[in-house]
Amino acid sequence: MYTIGQVSEMFGLPISTLRFYDREGLFPGLERKSGIRRFSERDLEALRVIECLKLSGLEIRDIKQFMAWCVEGPSTYPDRKRLFEARKAIVEAELAKLQKTLDMLKFKCWYYETALKDGNEDRLNELLPDGLPPQIQKLYDNAHAQA
Amino acid sequence: MYTIGQVSEMFGLPISTLRFYDREGLFPGLERKSGIRRFSERDLEALRVIECLKLSGLEIRDIKQFMAWCVEGPSTYPDRKRLFEARKAIVEAELAKLQKTLDMLKFKCWYYETALKDGNEDRLNELLPDGLPPQIQKLYDNAHAQA
DNA sequence: TCTTGACCTAAAGTTAGGTTTAGGCTTTAT
DNA sequence: ATAAAGCCTAAACCTAACTTTAGGTCAAGA
Numbered sequence: 001m002y003t004i005g006q007v008s009e010m011f012g013l014p015i016s017t018l019r020f021y022d023r024e025g026l027f028p029g030l031e032r033k034s035g036i037r038r039f040s041e042r043d044l045e046a047l048r049v050i051e052c053l054k055l056s057g058l059e060i061r062d063i064k065q066f067m068a069w070c071v072e073g074p075s076t077y078p079d080r081k082r083l084f085e086a087r088k089a090i091v092e093a094e095l096a097k098l099q100k101t102l103d104m105l106k107f108k109c110w111y112y113e114t115a116l117k118d119g120n121e122d123r124l125n126e127l128l129p130d131g132l133p134p135q136i137q138k139l140y141d142n143a144h145a146q147a
Numbered sequence: 148m149y150t151i152g153q154v155s156e157m158f159g160l161p162i163s164t165l166r167f168y169d170r171e172g173l174f175p176g177l178e179r180k181s182g183i184r185r186f187s188e189r190d191l192e193a194l195r196v197i198e199c200l201k202l203s204g205l206e207i208r209d210i211k212q213f214m215a216w217c218v219e220g221p222s223t224y225p226d227r228k229r230l231f232e233a234r235k236a237i238v239e240a241e242l243a244k245l246q247k248t249l250d251m252l253k254f255k256c257w258y259y260e261t262a263l264k265d266g267n268e269d270r271l272n273e274l275l276p277d278g279l280p281p282q283i284q285k286l287y288d289n290a291h292a293q294a
Numbered sequence: 295t296c297t298t299g300a301c302c303t304a305a306a307g308t309t310a311g312g313t314t315t316a317g318g319c320t321t322t323a324t
Numbered sequence: 325a326t327a328a329a330g331c332c333t334a335a336a337c338c339t340a341a342c343t344t345t346a347g348g349t350c351a352a353g354a
Contacts, residue, residue, distance in 0.1 A: 005330065016313055019332085024311095034320070036331055048291070052251040055244065060311070074267055081259035088252040095245055097202065098238060104199040105235040112228035120221055144195070152300065163343055166302085171341095181350075183301055207341070 001031070002039040011047060025064045026050055028071050046070075056087040057094070104143035110136050148178075149186040158194060172211045173197055175218050193217075203234040204241070251290035257283050 008015045022030060022037065027046060031038045039047075046067065053063050066083055069076035115121050132140055155162045169177060169184065174193060178185045186194075193214065200210050213230055216223035262268050279287055 003331080014313080015331090017311090020312060023333095035333095036320075048251075049255075052248050052255075052290070055248040056252060074262070077259055077263045081256065081263060084252050084255040084259060088249065088256055091245060091249045091252060095242065095249065098242055098245065101199050101202040102235065102238045102242065104196075105203060105231055105238060108196075108199075108231040109228065109235055112224055112231060115221070116224045116228060143199070150300080161343080162301090164341085167342060170303095182303095183350080 002044070004037050004039070007039050007044070007047070010044075011051070021047075021050065021060075024060050026060070026067055028067050053087065056091050058087060100143060100145070103139045107136060107139040107143055110139070149191070151184050151186070154186045154191070154194070157191075158198070168194075168197065168207075171207050173207070173214055175214050200234065203238050205234060247290060247292070250286045254283060254286040254290055257286070 002010070004015050004018050007013075007018060021027065027039075027043050030043055031040060049066075050063055053066065054060075062083075066080065069079050111124060114124055118124070129140070129144075130137065149157070151162050151165050154160075154165060168174065174186075174190050177190055178187065196213075197210055200213065209230075213227065216226050258271060261271060265271070276287070276291075277284065
Protein backbone atom coordinates (compact mmCIF):
# COMPACT_ATOMS: atom_id res chain seq x y z
CA MET A 1 0.00 0.00 0.00
CA TYR A 2 1.22 3.46 -0.95
CA THR A 3 0.52 7.00 0.18
CA ILE A 4 -0.44 9.69 -2.29
CA GLY A 5 3.05 11.17 -1.99
CA GLN A 6 4.68 7.88 -2.95
CA VAL A 7 2.39 7.41 -5.93
CA SER A 8 3.12 10.97 -6.98
CA GLU A 9 6.85 10.17 -6.90
CA MET A 10 6.48 6.87 -8.73
CA PHE A 11 4.41 8.25 -11.56
CA GLY A 12 5.87 11.75 -11.73
CA LEU A 13 2.42 13.27 -11.27
CA PRO A 14 1.59 16.16 -8.90
CA ILE A 15 -0.31 15.18 -5.77
CA SER A 16 -2.99 17.67 -6.74
CA THR A 17 -3.54 15.74 -9.97
CA LEU A 18 -4.00 12.45 -8.13
CA ARG A 19 -6.51 14.04 -5.78
CA PHE A 20 -8.26 15.55 -8.79
CA TYR A 21 -8.49 12.13 -10.48
CA ASP A 22 -9.90 10.66 -7.29
CA ARG A 23 -12.45 13.46 -7.04
CA GLU A 24 -13.46 12.69 -10.62
CA GLY A 25 -14.12 9.06 -9.72
CA LEU A 26 -11.12 7.49 -11.44
CA PHE A 27 -10.24 5.34 -8.44
CA PRO A 28 -13.48 3.68 -7.42
CA GLY A 29 -13.05 1.80 -4.18
CA LEU A 30 -9.82 3.55 -3.25
CA GLU A 31 -9.11 2.63 0.37
CA ARG A 32 -8.75 5.16 3.17
CA LYS A 33 -7.39 4.88 6.67
CA SER A 34 -8.70 7.65 8.94
CA GLY A 35 -9.27 9.81 5.91
CA ILE A 36 -5.89 9.15 4.30
CA ARG A 37 -5.76 7.51 0.88
CA ARG A 38 -4.00 4.13 0.61
CA PHE A 39 -3.21 3.13 -2.97
CA SER A 40 -3.15 -0.61 -3.65
CA GLU A 41 -1.48 -2.45 -6.53
CA ARG A 42 -4.88 -2.44 -8.22
CA ASP A 43 -5.03 1.36 -7.99
CA LEU A 44 -1.57 1.63 -9.53
CA GLU A 45 -2.67 -0.54 -12.45
CA ALA A 46 -5.74 1.69 -12.76
CA LEU A 47 -3.42 4.70 -12.89
CA ARG A 48 -1.37 3.04 -15.64
CA VAL A 49 -4.55 2.54 -17.61
CA ILE A 50 -5.60 6.12 -16.94
CA GLU A 51 -2.31 7.37 -18.34
CA CYS A 52 -2.68 5.14 -21.37
CA LEU A 53 -6.25 6.23 -22.05
CA LYS A 54 -5.34 9.86 -21.54
CA LEU A 55 -2.52 9.53 -24.06
CA SER A 56 -4.97 7.97 -26.45
CA GLY A 57 -6.98 11.18 -26.16
CA LEU A 58 -9.86 9.92 -24.03
CA GLU A 59 -11.57 12.45 -21.80
CA ILE A 60 -11.74 12.08 -18.04
CA ARG A 61 -15.48 11.51 -17.96
CA ASP A 62 -15.07 8.56 -20.34
CA ILE A 63 -12.24 7.12 -18.28
CA LYS A 64 -14.58 7.37 -15.31
CA GLN A 65 -17.16 5.42 -17.29
CA PHE A 66 -14.59 2.71 -17.95
CA MET A 67 -13.69 2.48 -14.26
CA ALA A 68 -17.38 2.16 -13.44
CA TRP A 69 -17.62 -0.72 -15.92
CA CYS A 70 -14.74 -2.44 -14.17
CA VAL A 71 -16.65 -2.28 -10.90
CA GLU A 72 -19.84 -3.47 -12.55
CA GLY A 73 -18.37 -6.84 -13.50
CA PRO A 74 -18.23 -9.30 -16.42
CA SER A 75 -21.45 -8.05 -18.00
CA THR A 76 -19.48 -5.01 -19.20
CA TYR A 77 -16.68 -6.95 -20.94
CA PRO A 78 -18.16 -6.13 -24.35
CA ASP A 79 -18.25 -2.41 -23.53
CA ARG A 80 -14.67 -2.43 -22.32
CA LYS A 81 -13.50 -4.40 -25.34
CA ARG A 82 -15.24 -1.94 -27.68
CA LEU A 83 -13.67 0.99 -25.85
CA PHE A 84 -10.14 -0.34 -26.30
CA GLU A 85 -10.73 -1.28 -29.91
CA ALA A 86 -11.99 2.21 -30.68
CA ARG A 87 -9.00 3.77 -28.90
CA LYS A 88 -6.63 1.47 -30.78
CA ALA A 89 -8.00 2.68 -34.11
CA ILE A 90 -7.71 6.29 -32.98
CA VAL A 91 -4.13 5.92 -31.82
CA GLU A 92 -3.17 4.18 -35.05
CA ALA A 93 -4.57 7.14 -36.99
CA GLU A 94 -2.80 9.51 -34.62
CA LEU A 95 0.49 7.70 -35.19
CA ALA A 96 0.13 8.08 -38.95
CA LYS A 97 -0.62 11.78 -38.55
CA LEU A 98 2.34 12.27 -36.27
CA GLN A 99 4.58 10.44 -38.72
CA LYS A 100 3.47 12.90 -41.39
CA THR A 101 4.17 15.76 -38.99
CA LEU A 102 7.63 14.33 -38.43
CA ASP A 103 8.27 14.25 -42.16
CA MET A 104 7.33 17.90 -42.41
CA LEU A 105 9.67 18.71 -39.54
CA LYS A 106 12.51 16.74 -41.12
CA PHE A 107 11.93 18.56 -44.37
CA LYS A 108 12.00 21.90 -42.62
CA CYS A 109 15.25 20.97 -40.86
CA TRP A 110 16.83 20.23 -44.22
CA TYR A 111 15.30 23.37 -45.65
CA TYR A 112 16.82 25.71 -43.08
CA GLU A 113 20.12 23.90 -43.11
CA THR A 114 20.26 24.54 -46.83
CA ALA A 115 19.05 28.14 -46.53
CA LEU A 116 21.70 28.73 -43.90
CA LYS A 117 24.46 27.36 -46.19
CA ASP A 118 23.21 29.38 -49.17
CA GLY A 119 22.55 32.54 -47.16
CA ASN A 120 19.11 32.87 -48.79
CA GLU A 121 16.13 30.86 -50.04
CA ASP A 122 16.59 31.64 -53.74
CA ARG A 123 17.90 28.25 -54.79
CA LEU A 124 15.33 26.50 -52.61
CA ASN A 125 12.51 28.41 -54.28
CA GLU A 126 13.76 27.15 -57.63
CA LEU A 127 13.94 23.54 -56.41
CA LEU A 128 10.42 23.70 -54.98
CA PRO A 129 7.92 22.06 -55.40
CA ASP A 130 9.36 19.05 -57.23
CA GLY A 131 13.05 19.42 -58.02
CA LEU A 132 14.31 18.40 -54.60
CA PRO A 133 16.83 15.65 -53.88
CA PRO A 134 14.98 12.30 -53.90
CA GLN A 135 15.08 11.62 -50.14
CA ILE A 136 13.94 15.16 -49.35
CA GLN A 137 11.31 15.13 -52.06
CA LYS A 138 9.75 12.10 -50.39
CA LEU A 139 9.49 13.97 -47.08
CA TYR A 140 8.05 17.03 -48.77
CA ASP A 141 5.46 15.09 -50.78
CA ASN A 142 4.39 13.03 -47.80
CA ALA A 143 4.03 16.10 -45.62
CA HIS A 144 1.97 17.92 -48.25
CA ALA A 145 -0.21 14.93 -49.17
CA GLN A 146 -3.93 15.25 -48.46
CA ALA A 147 -5.21 13.53 -45.34
CA MET B 148 -6.32 34.21 -53.83
CA TYR B 149 -8.87 32.66 -51.48
CA THR B 150 -11.56 33.96 -49.14
CA ILE B 151 -11.70 32.88 -45.53
CA GLY B 152 -14.64 30.62 -46.33
CA GLN B 153 -12.70 28.80 -49.04
CA VAL B 154 -9.69 28.31 -46.79
CA SER B 155 -12.01 27.03 -44.06
CA GLU B 156 -13.38 24.45 -46.53
CA MET B 157 -9.96 23.44 -47.83
CA PHE B 158 -8.44 22.87 -44.41
CA GLY B 159 -11.52 21.72 -42.57
CA LEU B 160 -11.07 24.47 -39.99
CA PRO B 161 -13.87 26.72 -38.65
CA ILE B 162 -13.81 30.29 -39.93
CA SER B 163 -13.69 31.47 -36.33
CA THR B 164 -10.43 29.60 -35.87
CA LEU B 165 -8.84 31.22 -38.93
CA ARG B 166 -9.85 34.65 -37.69
CA PHE B 167 -8.49 33.77 -34.28
CA TYR B 168 -5.15 32.75 -35.80
CA ASP B 169 -5.03 35.99 -37.72
CA ARG B 170 -5.79 37.97 -34.58
CA GLU B 171 -2.94 36.12 -32.86
CA GLY B 172 -0.52 37.24 -35.56
CA LEU B 173 -0.09 33.90 -37.33
CA PHE B 174 -0.57 35.43 -40.78
CA PRO B 175 1.74 38.43 -40.85
CA GLY B 176 1.17 40.44 -44.02
CA LEU B 177 -2.16 38.82 -44.81
CA GLU B 178 -3.73 40.90 -47.59
CA ARG B 179 -7.11 42.60 -47.31
CA LYS B 180 -9.41 44.15 -49.91
CA SER B 181 -11.82 46.64 -48.34
CA GLY B 182 -11.51 44.89 -45.03
CA ILE B 183 -11.93 41.38 -46.40
CA ARG B 184 -9.11 38.87 -45.99
CA ARG B 185 -7.50 37.45 -49.17
CA PHE B 186 -5.37 34.38 -48.52
CA SER B 187 -2.44 33.85 -50.90
CA GLU B 188 -0.56 30.63 -51.65
CA ARG B 189 2.02 31.85 -49.13
CA ASP B 190 -0.66 32.09 -46.43
CA LEU B 191 -1.81 28.55 -47.19
CA GLU B 192 1.74 27.29 -46.78
CA ALA B 193 1.89 29.22 -43.50
CA LEU B 194 -1.29 27.47 -42.43
CA ARG B 195 0.22 24.07 -43.31
CA VAL B 196 3.19 24.92 -41.12
CA ILE B 197 0.88 26.12 -38.36
CA GLU B 198 -0.96 22.79 -38.39
CA CYS B 199 2.33 20.92 -38.34
CA LEU B 200 3.72 22.94 -35.46
CA LYS B 201 0.46 22.65 -33.55
CA LEU B 202 0.53 18.87 -33.97
CA SER B 203 4.08 18.92 -32.67
CA GLY B 204 2.70 20.53 -29.53
CA LEU B 205 3.94 24.08 -30.05
CA GLU B 206 1.89 26.87 -28.50
CA ILE B 207 0.34 29.65 -30.50
CA ARG B 208 2.61 32.34 -29.08
CA ASP B 209 5.65 30.37 -30.23
CA ILE B 210 4.19 29.84 -33.68
CA LYS B 211 3.70 33.59 -33.80
CA GLN B 212 7.38 34.01 -32.95
CA PHE B 213 8.29 31.73 -35.82
CA MET B 214 6.15 33.72 -38.25
CA ALA B 215 7.82 36.91 -37.05
CA TRP B 216 11.21 35.33 -37.77
CA CYS B 217 10.08 34.53 -41.31
CA VAL B 218 9.27 38.19 -41.85
CA GLU B 219 12.55 39.29 -40.29
CA GLY B 220 14.67 37.58 -42.95
CA PRO B 221 17.79 35.42 -43.35
CA SER B 222 19.34 36.59 -40.07
CA THR B 223 16.83 34.34 -38.29
CA TYR B 224 17.66 31.13 -40.21
CA PRO B 225 19.53 29.75 -37.19
CA ASP B 226 16.56 30.39 -34.91
CA ARG B 227 14.16 28.73 -37.30
CA LYS B 228 16.46 25.76 -37.79
CA ARG B 229 16.79 25.33 -34.02
CA LEU B 230 13.02 25.50 -33.61
CA PHE B 231 12.40 22.70 -36.10
CA GLU B 232 15.18 20.55 -34.70
CA ALA B 233 13.74 20.88 -31.20
CA ARG B 234 10.25 20.03 -32.47
CA LYS B 235 11.62 17.04 -34.36
CA ALA B 236 13.15 15.63 -31.17
CA ILE B 237 9.90 16.20 -29.31
CA VAL B 238 7.78 14.49 -31.94
CA GLU B 239 10.16 11.55 -32.07
CA ALA B 240 9.76 11.12 -28.30
CA GLU B 241 6.02 11.52 -28.68
CA LEU B 242 5.93 8.80 -31.34
CA ALA B 243 7.76 6.39 -29.05
CA LYS B 244 5.32 7.15 -26.24
CA LEU B 245 2.35 6.68 -28.52
CA GLN B 246 3.75 3.37 -29.73
CA LYS B 247 3.91 2.22 -26.13
CA THR B 248 0.34 3.42 -25.63
CA LEU B 249 -0.67 1.41 -28.67
CA ASP B 250 0.93 -1.71 -27.22
CA MET B 251 -1.04 -1.24 -24.02
CA LEU B 252 -4.24 -0.86 -26.05
CA LYS B 253 -3.47 -3.96 -28.10
CA PHE B 254 -2.85 -5.86 -24.90
CA LYS B 255 -6.15 -4.69 -23.44
CA CYS B 256 -7.98 -5.69 -26.62
CA TRP B 257 -6.57 -9.19 -26.29
CA TYR B 258 -7.31 -9.16 -22.57
CA TYR B 259 -11.01 -8.40 -22.95
CA GLU B 260 -11.38 -10.72 -25.88
CA THR B 261 -10.06 -13.49 -23.65
CA ALA B 262 -12.14 -12.41 -20.64
CA LEU B 263 -15.22 -12.42 -22.87
CA LYS B 264 -14.47 -15.97 -24.09
CA ASP B 265 -13.80 -17.21 -20.56
CA GLY B 266 -16.68 -15.32 -18.98
CA ASN B 267 -14.39 -14.09 -16.20
CA GLU B 268 -10.85 -12.88 -15.50
CA ASP B 269 -9.77 -15.84 -13.36
CA ARG B 270 -7.52 -17.51 -15.92
CA LEU B 271 -6.07 -14.13 -16.93
CA ASN B 272 -5.17 -13.35 -13.33
CA GLU B 273 -3.25 -16.61 -13.20
CA LEU B 274 -1.39 -15.89 -16.44
CA LEU B 275 -0.43 -12.39 -15.30
CA PRO B 276 2.21 -10.95 -14.98
CA ASP B 277 4.52 -13.26 -16.93
CA GLY B 278 2.78 -16.39 -18.13
CA LEU B 279 1.15 -14.79 -21.17
CA PRO B 280 1.48 -16.08 -24.75
CA PRO B 281 4.79 -14.78 -26.18
CA GLN B 282 3.34 -12.19 -28.56
CA ILE B 283 1.03 -10.80 -25.89
CA GLN B 284 3.72 -10.91 -23.23
CA LYS B 285 5.81 -8.61 -25.43
CA LEU B 286 2.99 -6.06 -25.61
CA TYR B 287 2.39 -6.28 -21.87
CA ASP B 288 6.06 -5.88 -20.95
CA ASN B 289 6.58 -3.01 -23.34
CA ALA B 290 3.49 -1.22 -22.06
CA HIS B 291 4.58 -1.66 -18.44
CA ALA B 292 8.24 -0.78 -19.00
CA GLN B 293 9.57 2.31 -17.27
CA ALA B 294 9.93 5.41 -19.42
C1' DT C 295 -33.92 48.32 -54.99
C1' DC C 296 -33.91 44.89 -51.92
C1' DT C 297 -32.55 40.73 -50.00
C1' DT C 298 -29.34 37.16 -49.22
C1' DG C 299 -25.09 35.29 -48.07
C1' DA C 300 -20.54 35.98 -46.86
C1' DC C 301 -17.67 38.86 -44.68
C1' DC C 302 -16.09 42.13 -40.53
C1' DT C 303 -14.95 43.49 -35.21
C1' DA C 304 -14.76 43.57 -30.23
C1' DA C 305 -15.82 41.42 -26.35
C1' DA C 306 -17.75 38.04 -23.60
C1' DG C 307 -18.28 33.09 -22.88
C1' DT C 308 -16.79 28.18 -22.82
C1' DT C 309 -14.27 23.92 -21.75
C1' DA C 310 -10.94 20.70 -20.15
C1' DG C 311 -7.81 19.71 -17.04
C1' DG C 312 -5.79 20.88 -13.76
C1' DT C 313 -3.55 24.15 -9.62
C1' DT C 314 -3.76 27.11 -5.69
C1' DT C 315 -5.47 28.69 -1.42
C1' DA C 316 -7.05 28.60 3.22
C1' DG C 317 -7.81 26.27 7.01
C1' DG C 318 -7.41 22.07 9.33
C1' DC C 319 -6.21 16.87 10.69
C1' DT C 320 -2.59 12.92 11.43
C1' DT C 321 1.72 10.68 11.92
C1' DT C 322 6.42 10.48 12.96
C1' DA C 323 10.66 11.66 14.88
C1' DT C 324 12.92 13.91 18.70
C1' DA D 325 4.93 16.48 24.35
C1' DT D 326 5.70 18.91 20.56
C1' DA D 327 7.09 20.22 16.08
C1' DA D 328 7.65 19.17 11.32
C1' DA D 329 6.13 16.75 7.48
C1' DG D 330 2.55 14.96 5.11
C1' DC D 331 -2.12 14.28 4.69
C1' DC D 332 -7.22 16.24 4.09
C1' DT D 333 -11.35 19.28 1.87
C1' DA D 334 -13.92 22.81 -0.51
C1' DA D 335 -13.79 26.29 -3.35
C1' DA D 336 -11.67 29.66 -5.99
C1' DC D 337 -8.55 30.33 -9.57
C1' DC D 338 -5.94 29.59 -13.95
C1' DT D 339 -4.69 28.89 -18.95
C1' DA D 340 -4.94 27.74 -23.72
C1' DA D 341 -7.46 27.67 -27.55
C1' DC D 342 -11.26 28.43 -29.27
C1' DT D 343 -16.42 29.82 -29.95
C1' DT D 344 -20.32 32.67 -29.56
C1' DT D 345 -22.70 36.92 -29.58
C1' DA D 346 -24.15 41.31 -31.03
C1' DG D 347 -24.02 44.53 -34.16
C1' DG D 348 -22.52 45.97 -38.51
C1' DT D 349 -20.47 46.17 -43.75
C1' DC D 350 -20.31 44.62 -48.53
C1' DA D 351 -21.24 42.49 -53.15
C1' DA D 352 -24.12 39.97 -56.21
C1' DG D 353 -28.35 38.28 -58.01
C1' DA D 354 -33.76 38.73 -58.69
